[in-house]
Amino acid sequence: MNPKREKIFNAAVKKFSEKGTTGTTMKEISQEAGVGKGTLYRYFEDKEDLVSSLMSYGFERLTEVIKREIEGIESATDKIKKVVEVQLEFYKKHCDFCRFLTREFWGYKNKFEENIKEIRSDYTVVIEGIIEEGIEENEFKAKDPEVAAVSLIGMVNLTALHWFMFKGEVAVDKIREEVIDIFLSGMLN
Amino acid sequence: MNPKREKIFNAAVKKFSEKGTTGTTMKEISQEAGVGKGTLYRYFEDKEDLVSSLMSYGFERLTEVIKREIEGIESATDKIKKVVEVQLEFYKKHCDFCRFLTREFWGYKNKFEENIKEIRSDYTVVIEGIIEEGIEENEFKAKDPEVAAVSLIGMVNLTALHWFMFKGEVAVDKIREEVIDIFLSGMLN
Amino acid sequence: MNPKREKIFNAAVKKFSEKGTTGTTMKEISQEAGVGKGTLYRYFEDKEDLVSSLMSYGFERLTEVIKREIEGIESATDKIKKVVEVQLEFYKKHCDFCRFLTREFWGYKNKFEENIKEIRSDYTVVIEGIIEEGIEENEFKAKDPEVAAVSLIGMVNLTALHWFMFKGEVAVDKIREEVIDIFLSGMLN
Amino acid sequence: MNPKREKIFNAAVKKFSEKGTTGTTMKEISQEAGVGKGTLYRYFEDKEDLVSSLMSYGFERLTEVIKREIEGIESATDKIKKVVEVQLEFYKKHCDFCRFLTREFWGYKNKFEENIKEIRSDYTVVIEGIIEEGIEENEFKAKDPEVAAVSLIGMVNLTALHWFMFKGEVAVDKIREEVIDIFLSGMLN
DNA sequence: TATGAATGAGAATTCATTCAT
DNA sequence: AATGAATGAATTCTCATTCAT
Numbered sequence: 147m148n149p150k151r152e153k154i155f156n157a158a159v160k161k162f163s164e165k166g167t168t169g170t171t172m173k174e175i176s177q178e179a180g181v182g183k184g185t186l187y188r189y190f191e192d193k194e195d196l197v198s199s200l201m202s203y204g205f206e207r208l209t210e211v212i213k214r215e216i217e218g219i220e221s222a223t224d225k226i227k228k229v230v231e232v233q234l235e236f237y238k239k240h241c242d243f244c245r246f247l248t249r250e251f252w253g254y255k256n257k258f259e260e261n262i263k264e265i266r267s268d269y270t271v272v273i274e275g276i277i278e279e280g281i282e283e284n285e286f287k288a289k290d291p292e293v294a295a296v297s298l299i300g301m302v303n304l305t306a307l308h309w310f311m312f313k314g315e316v317a318v319d320k321i322r323e324e325v326i327d328i329f330l331s332g333m334l335n
Numbered sequence: 336m337n338p339k340r341e342k343i344f345n346a347a348v349k350k351f352s353e354k355g356t357t358g359t360t361m362k363e364i365s366q367e368a369g370v371g372k373g374t375l376y377r378y379f380e381d382k383e384d385l386v387s388s389l390m391s392y393g394f395e396r397l398t399e400v401i402k403r404e405i406e407g408i409e410s411a412t413d414k415i416k417k418v419v420e421v422q423l424e425f426y427k428k429h430c431d432f433c434r435f436l437t438r439e440f441w442g443y444k445n446k447f448e449e450n451i452k453e454i455r456s457d458y459t460v461v462i463e464g465i466i467e468e469g470i471e472e473n474e475f476k477a478k479d480p481e482v483a484a485v486s487l488i489g490m491v492n493l494t495a496l497h498w499f500m501f502k503g504e505v506a507v508d509k510i511r512e513e514v515i516d517i518f519l520s521g522m523l524n
Numbered sequence: 525m526n527p528k529r530e531k532i533f534n535a536a537v538k539k540f541s542e543k544g545t546t547g548t549t550m551k552e553i554s555q556e557a558g559v560g561k562g563t564l565y566r567y568f569e570d571k572e573d574l575v576s577s578l579m580s581y582g583f584e585r586l587t588e589v590i591k592r593e594i595e596g597i598e599s600a601t602d603k604i605k606k607v608v609e610v611q612l613e614f615y616k617k618h619c620d621f622c623r624f625l626t627r628e629f630w631g632y633k634n635k636f637e638e639n640i641k642e643i644r645s646d647y648t649v650v651i652e653g654i655i656e657e658g659i660e661e662n663e664f665k666a667k668d669p670e671v672a673a674v675s676l677i678g679m680v681n682l683t684a685l686h687w688f689m690f691k692g693e694v695a696v697d698k699i700r701e702e703v704i705d706i707f708l709s710g711m712l713n
Numbered sequence: 714m715n716p717k718r719e720k721i722f723n724a725a726v727k728k729f730s731e732k733g734t735t736g737t738t739m740k741e742i743s744q745e746a747g748v749g750k751g752t753l754y755r756y757f758e759d760k761e762d763l764v765s766s767l768m769s770y771g772f773e774r775l776t777e778v779i780k781r782e783i784e785g786i787e788s789a790t791d792k793i794k795k796v797v798e799v800q801l802e803f804y805k806k807h808c809d810f811c812r813f814l815t816r817e818f819w820g821y822k823n824k825f826e827e828n829i830k831e832i833r834s835d836y837t838v839v840i841e842g843i844i845e846e847g848i849e850e851n852e853f854k855a856k857d858p859e860v861a862a863v864s865l866i867g868m869v870n871l872t873a874l875h876w877f878m879f880k881g882e883v884a885v886d887k888i889r890e891e892v893i894d895i896f897l898s899g900m901l902n
Numbered sequence: 903t904a905t906g907a908a909t910g911a912g913a914a915t916t917c918a919t920t921c922a923t
Numbered sequence: 924a925a926t927g928a929a930t931g932a933a934t935t936c937t938c939a940t941t942c943a944t
Contacts (some may be wrong), residue, residue: 150907170395171934182909186937223523229398250439250495252434277522286522293513294522296497297424297490304489305482307441312452324482332521333466333483334412334476360917363926372925373920480903528928546735550914560930565915602902619793627819630812630874648875655900664900671872671891674899678871679864685819685839686863700825702860710862710899711844711853712790738938740906749905751941760939 154179158180158200163242167250189228198258201250205242205265208236212272217248222280223330229273230302230326231318238316270295296306301325340378342368347389352431356386356439360445388448390439393432394454397425411469418462419444419515420507426495427505437496453518459484490514529567532557536578541620545575545628576636579628583643586614590650598657601708603614607651608680608704609696614632616686626685648673679703718756720746725767730809734764734817765825771810772832775803779839790897791899797815797869797893798885804873806882815874824854837862868892 158178161170174194176183195253204215215232216225237244251266274295279287287293309316346368350359361382366370379385403416404421426433440455464485469475477483491514498505535557539548550571568574593610594603615622616633629644652673658664666672680703686695724746724860728737739760783792804811816850819831822838843860847853855861869892876883 156922159911160415166357168355172936173934176910183935184909184937193935227521245441249438252500254440273363278520279427288513288517288522290509290513292496293510294517296494297514297517300489300491300493301486302489303493305485308485311441318922320479323438324479325486326520328477328521329484330523332517332519333415333469333477334519361919362917365927372918373926374924375921377924544735546733549912550873555930561914561929561932562916563928565929567857571914587740604900605787606838623819627816630816630878658900666895668887668891671888672895674872675895676867676877677871680867681871682867683863689819698857699860702855702857704739704781706855706864707895708897708899708901710895710897711793711847711855712897739940740938743906750939751905752903755903760944 148182148189150185153181154186154189154196155200155203156160157202158196159246162197162200162246164248165213167193167246171205182320184207184276188300194256197250198256198262200243201247201262202265204240204247205262205269207228208233208271209265209272212269216276222276222283222285226280226298226329227277227326230298230329233299234306234318235301237310241306241316244303245307245310247304263328268281270299273298300327305307310324336377339370339374342370343375343385344376344392346387346484348393348429348432348435351386351389351435351439356382356435370442372404386439387451389458390436390451391454393429393436397462398454398458400425401458406464411465411472411474414465415469415487415518418516419467419487419511422491423495423505423507423511426491426499429509430455430499432494432503433492433496434499459488461488467490487518488520526567526712527561528563528648531559532564532567532574533578533581536574537582537618537621537624540562540575540578540624540628545571545624550676556561572636575628576634576640580643581627581642582618582625583640583647585651586611587643587647589614594654598632600654603654604658604707605704607654607677608700608707611680612684612694612696612700613681615688619688621684621696622681623688626681627657648677651676676707679707715756717752721748721756721763722767722770723752724765724811725815726771726807726821727762727812729817730811734760734813734889761824764817766813767828768829769832771807771814772836775800776832776836776839778803779836779899783843787886789843789850789852793847793865794893795894796843797865797889797896799867801873801883801885801889804869805885808873808877808883811874815870839867839868865896868896872887 154175158170158175160180161174163169165174171184175196176186179186182253186196190199212229212232216228219228251262268279270292271317274291274298277286277288277291277294281291286294303319305321305325306316343364345389347359347364348366349361353359354363361375364385365375368375375385379388401418401421405417408417420463427438440451459481463480466475466477466480466483470477470480491510492508494514495505498510532553536548536553539552539556541551542548551561553574554564557564561614563611564574566575573657590607590610594606597603597606636652648670652669654662655666655669657674659666659669664672680699684694687699715809725737725742730746730777731737732741739753740750742763742832743753746753746772753763757766779796779799786792786795818865835860841858844853844855844858848855848858853861869888872888872892873883876888
């Protein structure tokens with residue numbers, strides 16, 4: 147990627163996470179990025195485009211990493227374990243981005259809405275695929291793979307964010323163990 | 336509650352859900368509520384206060400309903416089942432409010448931050464309590480009740496919102512069954 | 525007319541005449557008018573609306589005055605004399621407005637274009653009517669009343685503006701005599 | 714003239730006529746001209762200089778053509794006829810330029826103001842000269858040659874522009890006949 | 903000599919908030 | 924108590940101009 151575009155992305159993530167997209171001004175982003183205000187508009191149509199490009203970019207990176215990491219893993223159970231781990235690591239590393247994402251994803255009508263939905267769908271579908279596979283192989287017993295996939299994402303997403311917001315850091319190991327255990331074996335003794 | 340305050344709350348929820356808090360103007364809220372713009376400032380200090388009051392109010396209602404509904408239920412397992420059901424019904428009924436909540440909760444510095452954190456904590460703590468109870472009673476096996484509680488909230492929250500956003504309505508029955516099953520018994524066959 | 529709207533109109537004419545519509549900022553107008561910047565937007569949709577409203581308003585006033593003044597005059601010749609006199613007086617009195625008009629009328633596409641064309645047409649048509657009348661009464665000999673009408677307007681318009689720009693004031697008496705003489709009797713000896 | 718300078722002139726006239734000088738960006742001109750944006754600044758000090766150079770250039774061409782065409786013509790009457798014809802042809806051929814001129818000429822303070830006034834004066838003076846000549850030769854009867862000259866220019870200028878704007882084309886023949894007739898013989902029967 | 907990426911002053915416009923009625 | 928006209932700080936975005944390549 148163009149290095150200046152990347153500089154802008156990094157500055158935007160930081161600011162958006164701290165103050166929200168609407169609470170952040172283009173001027174602040176340009177200052178954080180160390181470029182002129184006008185330069186933002188050379189790389190992005192407008193603020194909306196910057197926000198949605200950033201969201202797409204992040205989702206794509208996350209989906210990419212997950213796809214790459216589960217490659218070669220055989221059982222659906224092991225794949226799920228890896229997915230949880232990779233996601234938590236991603237959240238820990240890019241917690242600014244993840245806060246931004248959680249906040250802005252459930253967004254309101256904007257010109258890029260469809261585009262975003264598609265990207266997010268990609269990400270959900272990967273996890274859904276693993277669950278379907280597990281069902282076929284008789285490893286898993288879920289009736290509705292979509293509910294199961296979104297549930298898993300929800301568990302990881304909210305616990306990670308909860309830790310980040312209330313304790314200051316994502317406790318990857320602790321969360322991973324517990325989440326995997328609950329998701330795979332349930333709470334019942 | 337003061338009926339005019341309630342009118343304003345209802346108008347605000349509707350608009351905030353449609354267009355976000357920053358995308359909604361005080362004028363729009365006043366028109367939706369059928370009162371003068373100045374009147375809003377009689378009932379709320381400023382916009383920030385309106386947003387955070389609304390958030391507290393909603394969390395309190397949800398916590399209240401949950402507390403009331405699990406009263407008298409004996410086993411932790413049944414309590415969890417009820418919690419999931421009540422939450423999904425609440426999401427279905429007040430999906431505007433829930434979208435607003437998810438978006439605005441992971442909020443950014445504002446004068447009411449501490450207040451909000453406390454309220455949200457109340458809500459988490461109720462569920463954490465049920466889980467702790469279940470552990471004590473040897474019904475549950477979780478190592479970390481907090482992770483477990485937030486995981487459950489995350490599952491319900493995200494599946495409900497996912498259905499609302501991508502399918503237009505929250506499929507309470509389907510989600511409830513699957514989520515309860517996963518949370519209690521896990522995915523493994 | 526609303527007194528605040530009028531204050532804004534007067535301020536806008538003055539500034540537009542001095543610096544052109546695009547050379548004048550909304551801030552300057554608001555300062556000249558002694559109102560807040562936001563107030564301009566209570567009375568006009570946007571800058572374009574302010575410009576075109578002003579143009580319509582001026583054309584309407586001019587057309588109105590002309591219509592009123594020629595009422596009761598019998599011969600077309602006398603009517604033409606009155607038209608030239610009234611126009612020159614108007615130009616002298618509102619030379620700011622006239623400079624603005626001449627400059628901005630031959631404008632470029634904008635949302636109010638059709639509206640403006642209609643208003644200007646009204647004004648041209650009045651003069652065309654007098655000429656047609658004169659032809660019917662055998663007073664005048666023009667073959668094309670439209671060319672004749674626009675010619676007269678052009679003579680008055682440009683001489684008045686020329687005097688204003690190059691000599692600082694519109695010499696009403698001198699211009700009136702000569703223009704009427706040329707238009708009615710021609711240059712030939 | 715330098716061919717690149719001419720390319721820029723042509724591009725600028727086209728754009729200025731379509732969208733006004735302030736509505737046209739330097740980038741648009743450079744693209745229309747097929748040169749880099751920076752190149753414009755090699756041939757013109759700044760935008761103001763481009764506008765005023767263009768205006769001077771056009772006035773000079775028009776004055777030049779008129780001077781050349783009336784050379785050798787004897788009577789003032791015939792010279793006036795030729796002047797009207799030449800002007801109308803020029804307007805028809807360069808209507809973009811003429812619209813630009815009418816709009817921008819009644820210009821506002823800028824660093825090249827004096828220069829422009831002089832050029833325009835040149836043009837007026839040629840026609841004034843013809844009229845003075847006619848008076849001396851007893852062909853014409855005007856009392857004030859300046860009013861007469863500006864009147865003629867006004868007639869031609871506004872009728873041509875009126876036709877261009879409201880009918881899409883300058884009807885040279887029709888306008889010429891009528892304007893010459895009015896100017897020389899007047900309207901009276 | 904020619905280019906176009908980068909800049910930042912400045913423009914139009916919005917909107918939370920105030921306050922006279 | 925209720926209203927909505929008025930305000931101006933703040934925001935997004937544009938574009939003339941510069942300058943390194």
